[in-house]
Amino acid sequence: MALSQSEVLAGLAEIVNEETGIATEAVQLDKSFTDDLDIDSISMMTIVVNAEDKFGVKIPDEEVKNLITVGDAVNFITAAQG
């Protein structure tokens, strides 16, 4: 069954925390991965691969650059779940 937006956010926050050590509470929809969370492109790719695995979705490499905020990623994953 497809997860809700808040469930995807919670799952994504755990992945971000594991990769970067950033507190899960800090991973909010309006936060920018680069500017607010200081996540570099290589860590971002690791987060993407772990998210693909966790949520069973495919995030194309060319799509990653469009995922500016946590909300962008949550929305993409939620939609991709079908």
Added chain:
Amino acid sequence: MTQPVLKQYSPVKFSRIYALGAARGDLTVTNDDIAGPIDSSDEWIRQRTGIITRRRASAERSLMDMAVEASTEAIKAAGIDPSEIGAVLFSTITHPHQTPSAAALLADKIGANPAPAFDISAACAGYCYGIAQADALVRSGMAKYVLVVGGEKLSDFIDPTDRTISFLLGDGAGAAIVGPSDTPGISPTVWGSDGSHWDAVGMTASLLELRDGTSSWPTLRQEGLTVFKWAVWEMVKVAKQALEAAGVTADDLSAIVTHQANIRIIDELAKQLGVPEHVVVARDIIVTGNTSAASVPLAMHQLLKDGDVKSGGLALQIGFGAGLAFGAQVVVLP
């Protein structure tokens, strides 16, 4: 009239690496030396690549100079005469002649003339491709000893303003002598290629475009994130397959020597593979940079030289890069 029965090579059962040799660029290039043209900093480069310095060769030190130096060391350490070498395999993407091969010249320079000699174009997987072929040549009985060299002068093919790969790159050559053995010394190789990602790492232009004036001097470039993703998550699968093919587990290893592409790739690969603490993970990239086909033998040579691993231990070596090409095998450390 009875047709005679053909003779074929008499195979030998096992092969192993007898010895390694190494040569690096004569210049130590710091991050500060190269940060300007890419609008970067020492801190940014260290964080994203792990590199503190890379070794590059001056104009006076050629790819062939480094290959001869590394080969000479390996031959001497193996205790063989160069005339006993039955094949010379040179993995490189930076030999500046389309033809003849770098290997033929190298064979002559080290005293292995008239050994069969040819180049391998498999970029950062080239050394592991070479070991695979040397293993096959030795065990088939086609050659008693094979010299495998991974060597690059990448600094001839970089763009100082390129932020994708140039700042990672260094120069060097690593050499190995492979020969017959009483016990298994080189596991089956897990190797392959994926040309559907042919454009992910390569040159900015072809030589024809240079000739036609539609391009300047071709230099190396890559789609870093695509390569990172492939190099970690696909190569973890290859590494596991290589361990399985060898009949060992990560616990049995003394070391993991990956292509020294980027410390982030090396660390993530080790993490995904679940490398036990007692296994040494080669991180020669920190002081040498990414030397493509040379990086695996250079890193392994350094581990042995520093006493981080002992002769007789097992090492998983894995190369991966442009092609996309990959090769992995478990070897007994010389």
